[in-house]
Amino acid sequence: MLPRFRSHSVPPTALLLLLFAAAARAAQPSAPVTLPPPAASTPSAIDVTVSANAPDPVEAVGKTVFAAPDVSRQTTARLDVNELARTLNNVQFDATRGALSEDTVLNLRPALLSIAGGRTYENNFVVEGLSTTSITDTTNTNVHAYDSVVGHPQTTFVSPALLGALTVFESDVPARYSGFTGGVVKADLRDPTGAWGGGAGYARASSSWIQYLTAPEHTGATMPEKPRFEREVLDLYLDVPISTRLSGLLGWTRQWAVLENTQRLAAYGRSTRAETTTDNITAKFVYTFAPETKLRFTSLWSPYRQENTEQDLKLQHNDSWLNKLELSRQVGGTEFLAYAALQLADNSREQAPNLYTYKNFGAGDQVDWVADTAATGARGGNGDMTSTQRDLPIGAEYSLPLTATGRLSVGADYTFTRARKQRPLTNHAYRHQSTSSVVKDATVTSALGRDDPTVLEGEQALNYRLTYLAFDANVQLQAADAWAQWTDQGRVFGLPWSYRAGLRYDTNDFLRNHDVAPRFTAQIEPFRWLKLHAGFNRYYTHAMLAYQLQEKYPDTYAHTRTYTLVNGRKVYGDAWTLSLHSRPANYAQAGLNTPYSDEFSYGLTFDLARLGTLRVAFLRRQNRDEFVRDEGTRLTYVNEKTGATSTYTKYTVSNAGFTDYRSTSLEWKKHWRHHEFRAGATFSDTETSTPEANYFSENYDSEALNELVYYRGALVTRRQATLDRANFARPTYVNLAWSSSWFQDRLAVDVLGRWNTAYERVDDSGSTIVVGGQRYDRYDNVHVPAGIINDLSLRWRAVETHRGTLTVELKVGNLLNRLPYSEGASTTTPYQEGRSFWLRTSYAF
Numbered sequence: 001m002l003p004r005f006r007s008h009s010v011p012p013t014a015l016l017l018l019l020f021a022a023a024a025r026a027a028q029p030s031a032p033v034t035l036p037p038p039a040a041s042t043p044s045a046i047d048v049t050v051s052a053n054a055p056d057p058v059e060a061v062g063k064t065v066f067a068a069p070d071v072s073r074q075t076t077a078r079l080d081v082n083e084l085a086r087t088l089n090n091v092q093f094d095a096t097r098g099a100l101s102e103d104t105v106l107n108l109r110p111a112l113l114s115i116a117g118g119r120t121y122e123n124n125f126v127v128e129g130l131s132t133t134s135i136t137d138t139t140n141t142n143v144h145a146y147d148s149v150v151g152h153p154q155t156t157f158v159s160p161a162l163l164g165a166l167t168v169f170e171s172d173v174p175a176r177y178s179g180f181t182g183g184v185v186k187a188d189l190r191d192p193t194g195a196w197g198g199g200a201g202y203a204r205a206s207s208s209w210i211q212y213l214t215a216p217e218h219t220g221a222t223m224p225e226k227p228r229f230e231r232e233v234l235d236l237y238l239d240v241p242i243s244t245r246l247s248g249l250l251g252w253t254r255q256w257a258v259l260e261n262t263q264r265l266a267a268y269g270r271s272t273r274a275e276t277t278t279d280n281i282t283a284k285f286v287y288t289f290a291p292e293t294k295l296r297f298t299s300l301w302s303p304y305r306q307e308n309t310e311q312d313l314k315l316q317h318n319d320s321w322l323n324k325l326e327l328s329r330q331v332g333g334t335e336f337l338a339y340a341a342l343q344l345a346d347n348s349r350e351q352a353p354n355l356y357t358y359k360n361f362g363a364g365d366q367v368d369w370v371a372d373t374a375a376t377g378a379r380g381g382n383g384d385m386t387s388t389q390r391d392l393p394i395g396a397e398y399s400l401p402l403t404a405t406g407r408l409s410v411g412a413d414y415t416f417t418r419a420r421k422q423r424p425l426t427n428h429a430y431r432h433q434s435t436s437s438v439v440k441d442a443t444v445t446s447a448l449g450r451d452d453p454t455v456l457e458g459e460q461a462l463n464y465r466l467t468y469l470a471f472d473a474n475v476q477l478q479a480a481d482a483w484a485q486w487t488d489q490g491r492v493f494g495l496p497w498s499y500r501a502g503l504r505y506d507t508n509d510f511l512r513n514h515d516v517a518p519r520f521t522a523q524i525e526p527f528r529w530l531k532l533h534a535g536f537n538r539y540y541t542h543a544m545l546a547y548q549l550q551e552k553y554p555d556t557y558a559h560t561r562t563y564t565l566v567n568g569r570k571v572y573g574d575a576w577t578l579s580l581h582s583r584p585a586n587y588a589q590a591g592l593n594t595p596y597s598d599e600f601s602y603g604l605t606f607d608l609a610r611l612g613t614l615r616v617a618f619l620r621r622q623n624r625d626e627f628v629r630d631e632g633t634r635l636t637y638v639n640e641k642t643g644a645t646s647t648y649t650k651y652t653v654s655n656a657g658f659t660d661y662r663s664t665s666l667e668w669k670k671h672w673r674h675h676e677f678r679a680g681a682t683f684s685d686t687e688t689s690t691p692e693a694n695y696f697s698e699n700y701d702s703e704a705l706n707e708l709v710y711y712r713g714a715l716v717t718r719r720q721a722t723l724d725r726a727n728f729a730r731p732t733y734v735n736l737a738w739s740s741s742w743f744q745d746r747l748a749v750d751v752l753g754r755w756n757t758a759y760e761r762v763d764d765s766g767s768t769i770v771v772g773g774q775r776y777d778r779y780d781n782v783h784v785p786a787g788i789i790n791d792l793s794l795r796w797r798a799v800e801t802h803r804g805t806l807t808v809e810l811k812v813g814n815l816l817n818r819l820p821y822s823e824g825a826s827t828t829t830p831y832q833e834g835r836s837f838w839l840r841t842s843y844a845f
Contacts, residue, residue, distance in 0.1 A: 156343075
């Protein structure tokens, strides 16, 4: 388990580093330290350029780079770098965004992304050149799940404060990257500047600075209390020139989210406080052997702690620690890089060891912590659980020019991964065997005394117990890859053209496959005002160890008990009788292929002279061999304790899943004086064989797809009705961005937005209908309204002196105060986020 520190306390490591650096700064002589000048800043997201040291003539195809100024200006008030992608084509976000509830207010994790039709866990998240994608269970969002912890596709959360650049690949991804069938999100921290400098910032948002909106269908005569919350951010950083060769960058960012009234209790007239804290503690050092040879060490620790408070406190953690040592050398046009790293990720929970679920008899009973209308009330929890992932990657890359215009790049990597899931103690869940038949009984008592939580004296006794045994599951994975890529440019048929051709090989000892993925993208310029590009690329996904971990779960036991009648009292003791013994699901996985995506891309780029540039792109993804499970087979076994015959379910994991994604996108860019304009539109269609974005989903097999269902007054096959994905699959949306600078660049203004058009989707209604004496599932159209969300960012350099700069920032979310039409809103959590304000001040020297 990774180290943790208490909420609202300064991390001791960060504090000592900052104090040490400040003392060292004070002790330095006044003469300046002579160092090589820092590298030029990364290009902006609007003007993507090619590195002079490693030219790639088709670099800009399918790729967007947000440089450090764009990151600071365009990041939302949540300081989530993933949300920079909200103005990009072929990128979709969760349809539940915009809802205001206990979960959304306290959740400070990065937003979930779908890129080019991929699921949220099918992207590759890269930090400092290292893949930080989780390969354990990442789809659970229920803190109350007894057999799983809350996870996330990313093991490492990055603060924008020290980000040098964020790169998003939506298509035509170079051979250097693999482990995805969606896209690649690459975050790079900036290097130390080599000169003394630093800064501090503080930001705040509050529920009193937000407009609460509700949809008509969620508005009633009585409404639950609005969530009252505060969000704060504190960030510090310091550049330290330790010597003429060694420089360092130290940083600490902390975010708080405090909910004063948990919504599950606010409706019952109670006020309970819950809190989330997340930190990013960074140390990066660069040692310069010579101008062309550098050694870098990066350490990034990001603990995450979130409370869930109902009757008992529940804590969930998503912690990570990334350490990387990298040697790089650039001589002329030749580049070499070698690295070794250690990555630790810890998703865990802290809960009470036993769960007690009582029947609620209404006003005046002992279950007084829930609403009178609630059927049950619970206390306790499902016990502690940890889920960890440890990665040990090493690798090297080499690049050199072989001709005047051609460049060869090669690389290889090896990664050892160990995943572990553990329930350290056996825990129990107590409830009634049949809650509906329980009546209040004044004669009920416990043989163990009044402190027995399984009995509410004079009211009820819990007579059913589920036992979840302690376990410790370990699995490991070894993966290796090698890749080569050739880039060149020249003339064909007298026309300028350029291309990138690559080949990648991946293997691991889980699936034991040998995966070869070709990559090819080319661009030709028939006219000075027109460029054409086309590409074919194959991407293989990363290994997923969730199945192996889950099938190592221990058996579950159920016990019942009854009372003993003593002097007219029903006395419940600790004598339990085994009534059920169940085995966990078993997953057969032999002979599986690695899921892959075949991508076909082509497009046109028009130079419109003074009107800017217009790009029209067409993208098709065919994801095949996706993992899905069948409906399961019931098998029997003899219960070793009772001698009775019991059953369990055996699932078979197959490659029968598929997803098809097709899109047409438009992107217009224009630079005029101090203004940058960008507008884009995506028209897409996503079809999938699995109904939900979850790798434990069952597949619609061919027989099921040909079953008749009732839709719009007629019987059609399920395939004809729909295979459309319900979430992360809006067919049409428009992105808008306007960035400008005023008053000699002292004021920066950014207006960003996305317009989601209205559409109809087909869903299983959950009901059936009888036609001709036969019963059929009913499918209905669901109307999803149109909506536009615009954000405004103002950044003003209020004071500029030779000692430093004071900057004030104001971010306005949902500027037009439009209803987001979030699918996360309901009658119990009806509020949605309207216009909101976020204020930040910072000082840099």
